[in-house]
Amino acid sequence: MSASARRRDDNGVDQHREVVVIGAGVSGIYAIKKLTDAGFDAHVVEADEDLGGTWYRNRYPGCRFDSESYTYGYSFSQELLDDWDWKERFSSQPENLRYLNFVADKFDLRRYMRFNTRVSRMIWDELRHRWDLTMEDGSSLSADFVVASLGPLSAPTLPQVPGMGDYEGVSFHSFNWPKEPLELAGRRVGVVGTGATGIQIIAEIADKVGELKVFQRRPNWSTPLNNAAIATEEMAEIRSRYLEIFAACAATPGGFEHQPRWGFWEQTPEQRQALWDKLYDMPGFAILAANFAEIFLDEEANREISDYVADRIRQRVDDAAVAEKLIPTDHGFGLQRLPLETNYFEVYNRDNVELIDISEDPIEAVTSTGLQTAAKQYDLDVIVYATGFDAITGTYDRIDIRGADGAVLADKWSDGPATYLGLLTAGFPNLLMVAGPQSVSGSTNFPRAIETGVEWVSGLLEHLKTQGITRVEAQEDAEQLWQSEVVRAHERLLLRRSKGWFTGYNANVAGHTDGVRYQAYFGGAPRYASRVGEVAANGYPGLDFKASTLGEGR
Numbered sequence: 098m099s100a101s102a103r104r105r106d107d108n109g110v111d112q113h114r115e116v117v118v119i120g121a122g123v124s125g126i127y128a129i130k131k132l133t134d135a136g137f138d139a140h141v142v143e144a145d146e147d148l149g150g151t152w153y154r155n156r157y158p159g160c161r162f163d164s165e166s167y168t169y170g171y172s173f174s175q176e177l178l179d180d181w182d183w184k185e186r187f188s189s190q191p192e193n194l195r196y197l198n199f200v201a202d203k204f205d206l207r208r209y210m211r212f213n214t215r216v217s218r219m220i221w222d223e224l225r226h227r228w229d230l231t232m233e234d235g236s237s238l239s240a241d242f243v244v245a246s247l248g249p250l251s252a253p254t255l256p257q258v259p260g261m262g263d264y265e266g267v268s269f270h271s272f273n274w275p276k277e278p279l280e281l282a283g284r285r286v287g288v289v290g291t292g293a294t295g296i297q298i299i300a301e302i303a304d305k306v307g308e309l310k311v312f313q314r315r316p317n318w319s320t321p322l323n324n325a326a327i328a329t330e331e332m333a334e335i336r337s338r339y340l341e342i343f344a345a346c347a348a349t350p351g352g353f354e355h356q357p358r359w360g361f362w363e364q365t366p367e368q369r370q371a372l373w374d375k376l377y378d379m380p381g382f383a384i385l386a387a388n389f390a391e392i393f394l395d396e397e398a399n400r401e402i403s404d405y406v407a408d409r410i411r412q413r414v415d416d417a418a419v420a421e422k423l424i425p426t427d428h429g430f431g432l433q434r435l436p437l438e439t440n441y442f443e444v445y446n447r448d449n450v451e452l453i454d455i456s457e458d459p460i461e462a463v464t465s466t467g468l469q470t471a472a473k474q475y476d477l478d479v480i481v482y483a484t485g486f487d488a489i490t491g492t493y494d495r496i497d498i499r500g501a502d503g504a505v506l507a508d509k510w511s512d513g514p515a516t517y518l519g520l521l522t523a524g525f526p527n528l529l530m531v532a533g534p535q536s537v538s539g540s541t542n543f544p545r546a547i548e549t550g551v552e553w554v555s556g557l558l559e560h561l562k563t564q565g566i567t568r569v570e571a572q573e574d575a576e577q578l579w580q581s582e583v584v585r586a587h588e589r590l591l592l593r594r595s596k597g598w599f600t601g602y603n604a605n606v607a608g609h610t611d612g613v614r615y616q617a618y619f620g621g622a623p624r625y626a627s628r629v630g631e632v633a634a635n636g637y638p639g640l641d642f643k644a645s646t647l648g649e650g651r
Contacts, residue, residue, distance in 0.1 A: 114140045116558065117230065117240035121210050122150015124531040124538075124547040125246035126201060127171060129209050131555040132244075137562075142230075142238065144215035148201055150248050152193040157274040157294065157481075159301030160190040163322065163437040164542045165381055167335050168353060171200065171544060172343045182332050186380055187324045187437075218497040219243065221526060226567040226645045228527060241567065242527045244554055245493070246547075249532055249539045250598075252491030254605040256289065256484050260463040268463075268480040271298060283307040284478040287468055289460070292317055293436035295483030300441040309450045310475050312460060312468065314604075315596075316423050318406055318430045322437040323380040343545075350621030352542030355386035361398045362391070373405050385431050392431060393590050399429040406430050413442040420445075422454050432590075433597035487606045488598035489534050489616045490514050500525035501570070510534070513601060513614035517571035517579050517639055518629050520553060526570040529554045535583045537625040539617035540599070546622060553629050557637065567645035575639030586620040587613075 118128045121143035132139040145153055162169050166183040181199060184192060201207055218231040222239075230238045253272035255261070261268075269275070271294045281302055287310040288299055295311075296319055303309050327335070335342070345354045361369065369389075376384040384406075391398040407424045414420035423442065444450050458470045467477035487494065490510055498506035504524040509515065516522045519536025520529060531550040532538035538546040561569060587593055593613065596602040601614025618625055632638060 111237045113227075113239045114138050115240065116140075116242045116244060117142060117228070117238060118244045118246055119216055120150060120246035120248060120251075121145075121148035121212070122152070122246065122248050122251075123197070123544055124248070124551060125150065125244075126197060126206060127173065127547060127551045128244050128246050128531055128554070129206055130173070130204055131551050132558070133206075133209060135555055135559055137558065139209060140238075141210040142214040142216060142232070143210060143212050146212055148207070148210060148212075149194045149197050151250060152190055152197060154251070154272050155190060155274070155294070156276065157190075157271045157298050157483075158305075159297035159439075160294075161185075161297070161322075161324070162187045162193065163293075163381060164353065164544075166327070167339075168342060168346055168542055169544050170196065172339070172548060174204075177203065178336065178339050182329075183327050183335075185324060185326055187322055216496050219499065219528075221500045223501060225647060226527065226643070242529060242558060244529045244531060245533065246531045247492035247533075249489045249492075249543075250486045252487040252495055254485055254487050254491070254603060255482055256460070256605055258460055258463050263465050264463050264467070264480065265465045266467070266478050266480065269482065271295070271481055271483045272486075274481075279479070281306045281479065285467075285476060286310070286479045286481065287312060287475060287477040288481045288483055289468075290314070290483035290485065292483065292485055293434060294485070296436045296438050296441050298481060298483055300439055300444055303444040303447055303450055307449065309444075309447075310453060310468075310477065311450065312453050312455050313422070314455050315427060316425045317433065317436055318403075318425055318428075319436045319438045319441055320377060320384045320406065320409075322439050323378065324439060325380070346542060346545050346622075347626065348623055349386065350541070350623065351382065351386045352537075352545035352622045353382055353386050355381070355383050357386060357388065357390045359390050361389035361395070366401070369401070370405065373402065377406075377409060381437065382435065385435050388431075392429075393592070396429075396591065399432070399591055403430040410442055415446045419452055422452060428595040428597075429591060432592040432595045433599060484605055485603065486598065487603060487609070488601070489539050490601075490614070491606070493534075498525065498528070500528070511608065512612070514616065515576055515580055517576045518632065519579075519618060520550065520629070521569070521571040521640070523571045523573045523576045526568050529557070534616055535579065535618050537618050537620075537622050540619050541622045546625075549622075549626050549629065553633060556633055560633075560637070561642070564642070565644050566642045568641075568643040570641050572639050572641055578639075580615070582620065583615045583618050586618060587615055590619055592619075 115137050116132055116139040118125050118141040121141045125141055129141050166188040215233040216230050217233045220229045222229055228240050228243045253270040285308045286306045288295055289312040291313045346352050349356055392402045410424055411420045458472045460468050460470050462469045467475045494507045501524050514534030516535045519533050532547050592599055601616050603609040
């Protein structure tokens with residue numbers, strides 16, 4: 098297709114591309130690298146002012162990896178691995194953003210990116226086998242194929258509390274933490290929410306603010322991050338074994354170096370506790386991912402590890418009554434997203450910190466000066482809503498996506514997503530998803546999962562181009578079979594009854610409090626990679642293919 102043909106067509110579309118990637122986060126950056134290397138006329142549209150996705154947006158104090166830094170970085174380039182030094186075992190947000198900018202600049206990827214461009218609508222054109230995209234600013238774009246790299250945690254949600262517009266102080270969702278430095282010294286700060294984000298913020302700012310009020314609806318299990326600096330010598334050692342590191346990640350269910358074990362009941366309680374004492378003091382998700390696999394499957398095994406972690410919390414909090422409020426009773430350890438923390442529980446030993454249990458004393462309103470609970474008015478200078486995200490499907494729901502025969506994606510997924518391999522969804526041709534619903538991106542070490550997804554999508558598009566195919570769609574039967582596999586993997590685990598984003602639960606989103614939304618595939622990263630690899634090797638069974646009769650420039 099000529100450059101002039103790409104720029105304008107007779108339907109008034111501003112620009113046409115072979116492939117449009119939505120999102121310039123971790124997955125979108127790798128997607129555009131793979132696609133342009135393969136010779137596609139591809140372009141990224143990004144709603145934010147710059148690239149980075151979650152690492153651009155989440156600027157709150159304490160924001161950092163909970164995956165070991167050297168397992169989070171891209172593996173596709175030996176030169177990149179040689180050039181970048183990680184400074185901490187669990188790198189902070191500013192460093193993570195610098196890394197993604199380093200990658201983009203090293204491979205000259207910015208020339209393919211368009212920022213401040215939020216997609217508001219996508220309409221499938223069956224005649225031309227293409228997507229017509231409309232942006233919030235009124236501009237338009239069309240593409241033969243769309244690769245959605247939207248990010249699983251990019252649709253923030255606020256609580257439904259009266260009076261939020263009446264507050265006269267500073268307030269925001271943690272996702273929208275101000276870019277300019279926010280003065281917290283001596284100020285009265287309220288943090289609403291004690292999930293992964295809330296825990297990081299609370300631990301980081303407690304010794305910097307005048308007063309800190311923590312409004313907790315449901316406590317979360319949390320264990321130490323055990324972060325440390327990476328010395329020059331250690332980084333050299335890490336670099337020497339990158340192949341081994343990535344191979345180990347590819348072989349574990351969660352995509353980490355930590356290898357789960359079996360044999361819970363073959364050990365004595367004393368032996369199990371000795372192991373847990375060791376894992377608790379190890380970095381990252383060791384206590385979760387290197388533990389006995391039985392804790393995810395067996396009620397009694399899970400109860401024992403939950404009791405162990407509860408006791409560790411009690412040892413760290415001086416006030417016994419406060420400690421009990423910080424210990425979950427509605428789900429067992431490891432059955433929801435596990436936040437990792439640094440001195441979080443010690444925060445509640447400080448005189449300037451107060452825990453407010455809003456399950457007992459609910460927030461009734463936001464007033465001009467703070468938060469009003471059923472029992473008390475709390476005057477605050479700053480309110481931070483660390484209230485989570487409409488996970489995995491939320492970013493799709495915020496775009497009006499209309500597929501074949503006018504089908505609306507939000508309607509199709511209203512009771513939960515349905516996909517084929519987490520990569521396509523029936524009724525929406527030529528829409529490919531990276532880190533989409535029912536892939537392993539929501540249940541494993543994110544970059545390890547997205548590399549699998551990007552490489553599969555790129556391989557499919559190369560296959561289509563070679564074969565002259567202009568339309569690809571998941572078959573409904575194949576989608577139903579994958580749905581069954583997703584459900585089967587999910588239902589064998591104890592997390593099936595938990596109330597978190599793994600199961601699609603979100604008290605701040607209508608329709609997300611009843612029933613289970615099968616958001617992610619919990620069959621493990623190795624099984625998933627094998628499954629999608631097998632589909633590609635066998636010529637993509639489960640997909641329907643068509644060629645356009647309109648010719649080039651359709």
